[in-house]
């Protein structure tokens with residue numbers, strides 16, 4: 001069906017136990033000017049979960065769901081998995097692909113948006129590893145998919161469901177990972193987030209008020225990042241009399257640590273303190289619609 005002979009699932013990576021946490025954080029932040037205190041703080045988030053990030057199992061599950069979708073639709077392509085920051089490292093995966101005779105792979109990245117952290121940095125990873133591995137297969141990143149219904153629809157259903165559980169007058173609060181204002185292609189990232197937020201709000205609750213806010217900021221205090229942060233925003237909403245929120249993490253494809261800690265622990269605890277009813281909507285994860293997306297993008301790439 002395509003000129004590709006493999007699909008590569010390309011992700012962020014995360015620690016698999018307490019001893020992995022510091023080396024993982026060092027991998028993520030090498031050369032990126034993140035204060036030591038922030039690293040120690042984030043390390044604690046991982047220790048709270050036994051040093052295991054949810055992201056690796058989420059990738060295994062997504063890989064299995066993609067393989068099942070391929071099998072159900074007669075797509076005879078092997079699926080490989082590699083990460084930027086932890087095992088299985090992309091370089092090792094690419095060596096395995098080469099050993100298996102793969103010549104040209106399409107990469108499906110676990111991030112839906114344009115922007116540096118969300119797209120360009122993954123392109124850099126691919127380019128670097130292809131330099132590193134002699135005679136490496138060609139690897140084309142599949143297009144940004146934030147506008148695709150296979151990504152958006154699970155958020156629509158989740159938002160409807162959350163609103164149905166919350167009292168009247170709930171505010172829809174979309175969240176995404178903050179990035180420095182100076183980051184290349186930040187405008188494209190924000191424009192796509194606004195588009196997804198608008199679409200989900202319109203489909204889930206036409207006319208209902210919504211906000212787009214940010215989370216998981218990590219740079220030095222003086223450096224401007226995208227704002228407001230969800231915690232400040234909850235305090236502000238409380239001041240305006242809002243007593244219920246549906247929090248929709250449109251910036252992410254799976255319920256990994258930034259969702260499990262920064263939303264389900266930190267933001268949820270603050271909401272409880274403020275007396276705000278809080279419902280967090282699931283990310284696409286292994287939603288069957290989302291699992292069809294690599295196949296659909298491959299069909300388009302044909």
Ligand SMILES: CC1=C(CCC(=O)O)c2cc3nc(cc4[nH]c(cc5[nH]c(cc1n2)c(C)c5CCC(=O)O)c(CCC(=O)O)c4C)C(CCC(=O)O)=C3C
Nearest residue numbers: 012014032042053054055111117118177179218256257258
């Ligand atoms: C836009 C964006 C996404 C979404 C796109 C995508 O999904 O790829 C994302 C995802 C993720 N970020 C993750 C983890 C971390 N990100 C960090 C640091 C940073 N993230 C940034 C941006 C983003 N990050 C930035 C600009 C930094 C500053 C350093 C730098 O410029 O690179 C740090 C350092 C410590 C800290 O938080 O300060 C950690 C540990 C995990 C794994 C979670 C798990 O283990 O389950 C995931 C999926």
Ligand SMILES: [Fe+2]
Nearest residue numbers: 117177216258
């Ligand atoms: Fe991050």
